[in-house]
Amino acid sequence: MPWIKLGLVLHTIAAGALTGAVTHLALVLWRARRGRPNPRLQRLYPAVALGCYAAVYSLGTLIYPRYRVAVRAEYLDEHAPAMAVLFDLKENLATLLGPLLLAAVVLSREEDPARPSRALLGCAAVVALGVWFNLVSGLLVASVRAV
Numbered sequence: 001m002p003w004i005k006l007g008l009v010l011h012t013i014a015a016g017a018l019t020g021a022v023t024h025l026a027l028v029l030w031r032a033r034r035g036r037p038n039p040r041l042q043r044l045y046p047a048v049a050l051g052c053y054a055a056v057y058s059l060g061t062l063i064y065p066r067y068r069v070a071v072r073a074e075y076l077d078e079h080a081p082a083m084a085v086l087f088d089l090k091e092n093l094a095t096l097l098g099p100l101l102l103a104a105v106v107l108s109r110e111e112d113p114a115r116p117s118r119a120l121l122g123c124a125a126v127v128a129l130g131v132w133f134n135l136v137s138g139l140l141v142a143s144v145r146a147v
Contacts, residue, residue, distance in 0.1 A: 011059035018052035026124040039113035090137040
């Protein structure tokens with residue numbers, strides 16, 4: 001079981017890195033839309049965010065079976081059903097954010113860094129907001145009961 005706890009810690013660290021990467025991406029794109037582009041960071045943050053997303057998703061997939069049995073079924077469903085629903089919402093949102101992040105990565109490679117499109121900025125902003133929601137939600141759920 002110690003490797004499950006380690007997986008949860010690594011999942012949380014990767015989620016923090018993802019949150020930072022997508023937040024910085026949205027901010028860098030917002031500044032670029034206002035005439036202050038930073039092409040190096042506009043290329044770096046999408047790649048870092050995609051790598052972090054892959055790490056968060058992979059680590060989450062590894063610890064999910066244990067969570068489903070030992071936390072969800074044995075505790076949350078009976079004692080904290082709101083937290084069980086919040087976790088499901090977080091997981092579904094995480095799955096939906098993946099293609100949106102991929103769209104932001106593709107758009108960031110195809111567009112002129114001096115003038116990123118509203119679509120790119122919108123993708124980055126929605127992903128950042130969604131990832132922040134997921135980070136806080138995951139911490140709330142884990143504070144009630146973790147693997």
